[in-house]
Amino acid sequence: MTPASGGFAAAASKEGGIPVRERYEHFIGGAFSPPASGRYFSNHDPSTGEPFGAFARGDAVDVRRAVEDAAAGQSAWMAMRPAARGQVMLAIASRIRRDLDALAWLESLDSGKALWLSRLDVETCARYFEYFGGVADKILGEVIPASNEHLMYMVREPFGVTAHIIPWNAPITQAGRGAGPALAAGNAVVMKPAEETCVTTLELARICVEAGLPPGAFNVITGYGEEAGQALTSDAGIRKIAFTGSVETGRRVMKAAADRVVPVTVELGGKSPFVVFDDADLDSAASLARKAFVLNAGQICSAGTRLLVQRRCVPAFVERLTRELDKVRIGPGVEDPDIGPVVSEQQRQRVERYIEIGRAEGARLAYGGYRPADSRLRGGYYVAPTLFVDVANSMTIAQEEIFGPVGCVIPFGDEEEAVRIANDTQYGLAAGVWTRDVARSHRVAGRIQAGQVYVNDYQPIGVEAPFGGYKNSGYGREKGLEALHHYTQTKTIIVRTAPDGATAG
Numbered sequence: 001m002t003p004a005s006g007g008f009a010a011a012a013s014k015e016g017g018i019p020v021r022e023r024y025e026h027f028i029g030g031a032f033s034p035p036a037s038g039r040y041f042s043n044h045d046p047s048t049g050e051p052f053g054a055f056a057r058g059d060a061v062d063v064r065r066a067v068e069d070a071a072a073g074q075s076a077w078m079a080m081r082p083a084a085r086g087q088v089m090l091a092i093a094s095r096i097r098r099d100l101d102a103l104a105w106l107e108s109l110d111s112g113k114a115l116w117l118s119r120l121d122v123e124t125c126a127r128y129f130e131y132f133g134g135v136a137d138k139i140l141g142e143v144i145p146a147s148n149e150h151l152m153y154m155v156r157e158p159f160g161v162t163a164h165i166i167p168w169n170a171p172i173t174q175a176g177r178g179a180g181p182a183l184a185a186g187n188a189v190v191m192k193p194a195e196e197t198c199v200t201t202l203e204l205a206r207i208c209v210e211a212g213l214p215p216g217a218f219n220v221i222t223g224y225g226e227e228a229g230q231a232l233t234s235d236a237g238i239r240k241i242a243f244t245g246s247v248e249t250g251r252r253v254m255k256a257a258a259d260r261v262v263p264v265t266v267e268l269g270g271k272s273p274f275v276v277f278d279d280a281d282l283d284s285a286a287s288l289a290r291k292a293f294v295l296n297a298g299q300i301c302s303a304g305t306r307l308l309v310q311r312r313c314v315p316a317f318v319e320r321l322t323r324e325l326d327k328v329r330i331g332p333g334v335e336d337p338d339i340g341p342v343v344s345e346q347q348r349q350r351v352e353r354y355i356e357i358g359r360a361e362g363a364r365l366a367y368g369g370y371r372p373a374d375s376r377l378r379g380g381y382y383v384a385p386t387l388f389v390d391v392a393n394s395m396t397i398a399q400e401e402i403f404g405p406v407g408c409v410i411p412f413g414d415e416e417e418a419v420r421i422a423n424d425t426q427y428g429l430a431a432g433v434w435t436r437d438v439a440r441s442h443r444v445a446g447r448i449q450a451g452q453v454y455v456n457d458y459q460p461i462g463v464e465a466p467f468g469g470y471k472n473s474g475y476g477r478e479k480g481l482e483a484l485h486h487y488t489q490t491k492t493i494i495v496r497t498a499p500d501g502a503t504a505g
């Protein structure tokens with residue numbers, strides 16, 4: 001089904017469940033709340049280019065109010081027994097699943113993401129609440145056997161109010177990915193979604209409160225990064241910051257955290273190698289290579305965009321991969337194609353600029369490199385899947401994150417060279433290794449500098465596996481139990497238990 005031109009509201013209301021709002025306000029203290037300044041900004045539907053929606057333009061005044069309400073929300077949240085907190089999080093997961101179709105529909109309209117992928121993202125968001133809800137009453141301390149005259153024990157406590165700045169490529173999953181562990185550990189959340197994609201983060205916060213989260217425990221401030229985002233990272237009430245986005249903004253956020261001596265975790269994207277040895281199953285490798293750099297129109301931080309292919313099998317691999325790219329259906333997100341548009345005209349121009357740079361630097365365009373010809377897609381921000389071959393790893397398109405459906409085939413000779421090229425990057429988020437040689441798969445996986453390495457697969461596992469970067473891909477881990485530790489601080493309590501007058505040991 002194609003939404004009518006400018007028909008964001010009409011199309012979404014057809015899905016039922018969650019109506020499209022005329023105006024999107026902040027979500028503060030358990031209720032939608034207008035911005036103090038009275039200012040709003042508008043967005044565009046990436047699939048059609050039509051304007052839609054009015055979104056509260058947050059500033060420091062709104063942020064302050066949200067952080068104050070979050071402090072009250074955190075007290076109420078912590079007053080509940082841990083098991084009861086876990087039960088609320090499980091109730092949230094059920095509510096998300098109940099509204100899965102409606103949330104996915106809104107996500108696709110707002111971001112341009114293909115509907116099938118939005119459905120997966122909403123399910124993943126539910127899984128974050130389920131997974132972390134399950135550990136809310138299992139955040140254990142330790143007894144430390146240091147002295148016979150003392151009882152020494154360590155407990156894990158929440159920070160208080162945590163700030164979460166999330167990007168536009170997977171809004172509802174990233175909202176769940178941050179809020180899940182933060183809430184499970186007993187914190188309250190203030191979140192700023194990217195200005196391009198605010199809708200599902202706001203609806204998620206509403207669902208959380210309706211499912212039993214105390215008002216104030218999950219707040220959302222919409223607005224611009226330099227205004228609302230910056231105000232959030234510098235607010236005096238924030239005790240921990242989690243950021244996902246570009247390296248450049250990540251550095252700014254880390255500096256803001258340093259000024260306030262607040263812990264920060266940053267997930268900053270990548271330029272992940274997808275290494276194909278000539279003994280690999282080339283059909284599977286080509287099929288997963290398509291997923292690696294085309295999924296979500298390439299707007300995935302762990303996208304496998306550097307296709308390192310052993311020289312002898314480059315022609316066979318490229319032939320298979322181009323056949324795979326022929327199959328990619330591109331269209332409006334809500335029509336459920338394989339991929340939708342990129343998120344904005346600005347992002348499309350950025351991707352197209354990189355395609356021009358690739359040509360100018362001497363890489364050979366083997367596929368795509370243009371806007372789709374279908375006249376129905378003229379208004380949206382589409383980029384056809386694009387493949388460069390004969391790419392040198394030193395080229396700009398092999399070194400910089402493009403965040404569009406653009407892959408680069410980089411030939412290598414032997415294992416040593418593959419590892420050297422794989423690691424010759426400022427990033428280190430993810431990597432794929434394709435080989436039938438078991439010993440080599442472990443050897444290479446062990447030598448690649450990346451937070452996650454997949455062997456004969458790509459991005460197969462979601463919520464449970466720790467995820468995060470080496471090098472400029474960031475610091476700290478999202479997902480899995482590892483994420484939980486970033487949302488607690490330890491306190492050691494030492495109690496003298498020896499009778500009065502006894503000497504300490």
Ligand code: NDP
Pocket residue numbers: 165166167168169192193194195196223224225226228229230233244245246247249250252253267268269270300301350401402403
């Ligand atoms: P940014 O890193 O600028 O944006 C990410 C988030 O940070 C958004 O919510 C943004 O708000 C916010 N933000 C921006 N400036 C500040 C600030 N000074 N203080 C606090 N928060 C701030 O990414 P862009 O949207 O500009 O995308 C540019 C490139 O970044 C992409 O092409 C891609 O290469 C990379 N990127 C990587 C992502 C990843 O998952 N690792 C995700 C998104 C982008 P607002 O949207 O209002 O500016």
